[in-house]
Amino acid sequence: MPIGEAIKSGGSFSGLSEYILAQGIYKGDNEIKKPEIIFRNHVYSSNYLELGAEFREVANDNRRVTKPVMHLVVNFATSDNISIENQKKFVLKIMDEMGVKENNHQFLVVKHNDKHPHYHVQINRIGFDGKTLSDRNTKLRIGTACDKIEKEMGLDNYLHTTRAFVYDEVTNSHKKNKSRIINRGLPVVKASRNRQVGIQKKKDFIQIETLKALDNHNVDSLEILKKELKERGISFKYSVNKKEQVAVSFQYKGLAVKGSQISLKGGLIKNQLLANNEASKELKSKQELLGLIRDAETRIIKSVNQIRKQYNLGKTPEIIAVFKENEIFYKEDGNLEYQNLTLEAEFIKHILEEFDEKLEKAKIKHQTKIREFELLQSTEFKKGFLGVLNKEQKEFNTTLKEEKEQTKRPLLEVGLESVYYRNEVIDNIYEIYHEEKEKKVIRYFGYSVDDSLDLSKKEVLRVAIKKRFTLNSIKNDLEKSKYKTNVITDSENTKIGIKHVKKRSFNL
Incomplete structure (x- = not known):
């Protein structure tokens, strides 16, 4: 089929x-x-x-x-x-x-x-x-x-x-599909079985704590996994050969076991760390993108406000130059570019069209007021007969004089308000920001866990608070192992190694 x-x-x-x-x-x-x-x-x-x-x-x-x-x-x-x-x-x-x-x-x-x-x-x-x-x-x-x-x-x-x-x-x-045959092709992490209760308890602890550590997407290298397990009292050793094959072993309270003895082979751990690394990169990329959008918003608001002020003065500014002054590139297609970020900015076009429309209306209104002002100023006083004014002429001249003195030359009033256009920018950028923020980051899981393995099981043991690691702190961690070729960075290997996987999506 x-x-x-x-x-x-x-x-x-x-x-x-x-x-x-x-x-x-x-x-x-x-x-x-x-x-x-x-x-x-x-x-x-x-x-x-x-x-x-x-x-x-x-x-x-x-x-x-x-x-x-x-x-x-x-x-x-x-x-x-x-x-x-x-x-x-x-x-x-x-x-x-x-x-x-x-x-x-x-x-x-x-x-x-x-x-x-x-x-x-x-x-x-x-x-x-x-x-x-x-x-x-x-x-x-x-x-x-x-x-x-x-x-x-x-x-x-x-x-x-x-x-x-x-x-x-x-x-x-x-x-x-409720009848689906799940986890086909995935390695299954099973609970180990031992006659000696003490050994079984220690194996369970190593197995469970390792799985919990791998469940954290920030654990994306062998060195970070080693540090995480050390905080849980588990010694973790690994080696990587020239073919990038990983061998692992654990030690806890006097018990030393190979990864294969607790269903945690080096290949399984390697693939999960690679998957975590991919997820970490995607998260970092997403965070950088959201940061750019936030930074761009401030610059766009500043640009629109500068443009608004010019329109209020009756001027049509050089739009491209104003945006460029704030490190934003206004493209011919109407989009905005900031660093490596491109924003669909149809709303900017609408704002500018509204600015143009209001400026034109204000100019027409202003011209009408100018004509009225000039007509008033050009109106002559009554002279009367042989210089003698009657009562009505005197009242007319008095009123006209007051109006001329009190009436100032009309100024152009466009009336573009800052708050309205600032909010319009914020609303549109928020929509773009929210759309990017809602995009899921997928993390793949290259193994399944047998139902008999109780991941909630805890040993009476004080576990140190987990230390947070950043991508910068783990750049060269894998170089410390035995071979020079043991840095796990090949994204293609990730795709091959976890071809059949479970996956989980999460947001920032």
């Missing part, structure tokens, strides 16, 4: 095109992979560099999105004997379920025939309308979509029990 994969969104269109077309550094695999372009939508070249440029031209309409490349893979088992025509229909239906619209998104579908037929789908997340195609929960959505389309097309649905979520015909949405 078809299996859908959603690869994490990326930033290089040409890089993905190069891979799925087996060009460039992959040209030697052409005969094996036999890539075949099946569908193309609003892309015309067959060269990966030219394709990258075509995709990028549209993606540049929304530079705020740093990862506009969506990559889906749909796999078909040869043994299922699904016709090529049905395979193509299935892929198109998958794209439709994932929100890809033919009239709004560029895409390229390439078929590979090595091992089993599978289709790579390259999609531009930036639509022609400038909006971004969601990449949230793509793995959940593509799995549900496969389940739904299998049922619609009458295909065998034997992978139903392996999916976390399946299609619910009643609600026309996904539902949790």
